[in-house]
Amino acid sequence: MHTSSHTPDSPHSSHASGHGPCAGLRITVCRGAEHCPHCAVQAPHLADALREALDPAHIAARLAERLGETPKPHHTLRIAISHCPNGCSQPQIVDLGLIGAAVPALDADACSGCGACVETCRENALVIHDGRVTAIDRERCLSCGECATACPSDALTIERTGLRVLVGGKLGRHPRLGEQLPGIFDVQTIPRVATALIDTYLAHMARGERLGDTVTRLGIAPFAQAAHSAAVDAPCR
Ligand code: SF4
Numbered sequence: 342m343h344t345s346s347h348t349p350d351s352p353h354s355s356h357a358s359g360h361g362p363c364a365g366l367r368i369t370v371c372r373g374a375e376h377c378p379h380c381a382v383q384a385p386h387l388a389d390a391l392r393e394a395l396d397p398a399h400i401a402a403r404l405a406e407r408l409g410e411t412p413k414p415h416h417t418l419r420i421a422i423s424h425c426p427n428g429c430s431q432p433q434i435v436d437l438g439l440i441g442a443a444v445p446a447l448d449a450d451a452c453s454g455c456g457a458c459v460e461t462c463r464e465n466a467l468v469i470h471d472g473r474v475t476a477i478d479r480e481r482c483l484s485c486g487e488c489a490t491a492c493p494s495d496a497l498t499i500e501r502t503g504l505r506v507l508v509g510g511k512l513g514r515h516p517r518l519g520e521q522l523p524g525i526f527d528v529q530t531i532p533r534v535a536t537a538l539i540d541t542y543l544a545h546m547a548r549g550e551r552l553g554d555t556v557t558r559l560g561i562a563p564f565a566q567a568a569h570s571a572a573v574d575a576p577c578r
Pocket residue numbers: 348349350371372373374377378379380381423424425426427428429430
C-alpha cells in the first residue's frame with residue numbers, strides 16, 4: 342500500500358503476517374521509493390522484482406517441505422528495504438535487510454574548504470587538513486551521499502549507488518542484528534542475491550531454525566559466497 346501519509350518511521354509492507362498461515366515472504370519498504378529526500382538509491386520497483394523472483398507461495402511450499410509440516414506465521418521470511426542508512430523499515434532485524442547506499446568520491450583538488458560537507462556529515466567521516474577535505478574515512482562513512490549533495494564545487498560526488506545487504510536479523514526469544522555482507526550490490530543484482538541467500542538458508546536449515554540461527558551456526562561465509570556468486574560482478578566500494 343502506498344499512501345502519502347507515511348512518515349520516515351512508518352514503512353509499509355506487503356503480505357502482512359503474524360496471524361493466519363505462513364505467507365512465505367513479507368517485504369517491508371520505507372517510503373523512500375516514493376518521495377523521501379534522504380533516498381540514497383533509486384529502486385522504486387525493487388519490492389516487485391523481489392516478489393517476482395522469489396514467489397512467496399513457492400517459498401511457503403519449500404518451507405513446508407523442509408519443516409515436514411505446515412509452516413507457521415513466524416516462519417515467514419522477512420525482507421526490509423530502506424532507501425538510506427536511516428533504516429526506517431528496520432532492516433537490521435529481519436532475515437534480509439537491504440539498505441540504500443550512495444558511495445561518495447572525493448576530488449581533493451577541487452575542495453574550496455567551505456565546510457558544507459563537514460556540517461552535513463553525521464558520521465565525522467570527512468578528514469580535514471588545513472581547512473580542506475583530504476580524504477573520506479571509509480570505516481566511518483555510511484554511504485548516505487548527503488555530503489555530495491551539500492558540496493557546491495563537485496569536490497564530493499557520488500561514484501556509485503546500490504544496496505548494502507544484511508543477513509540473519511531477527512527479534513523473538515533470541516534476538517540478533519543482521520550481519521552485513523562485504524560490499525555494495527547493484528540494484529539489479531538484488532533479486533538474484535536474495536534468491537541465492539534464501540536457497541542457501543533452505544539448503545542448510547536445521548529443523549525449525551530461523552535464518553539468523555543458521556547464520557550463527559554456519560557463519561556468514563557461505564552466505565557471502567552465495568551472494569557474491571549470484572551478483573556476478575564483484576561488489577566493491
Ligand atoms: S530509510 Fe531513508 S529514504 Fe527511507 S524513509 Fe527513512 S529516511 Fe527516507
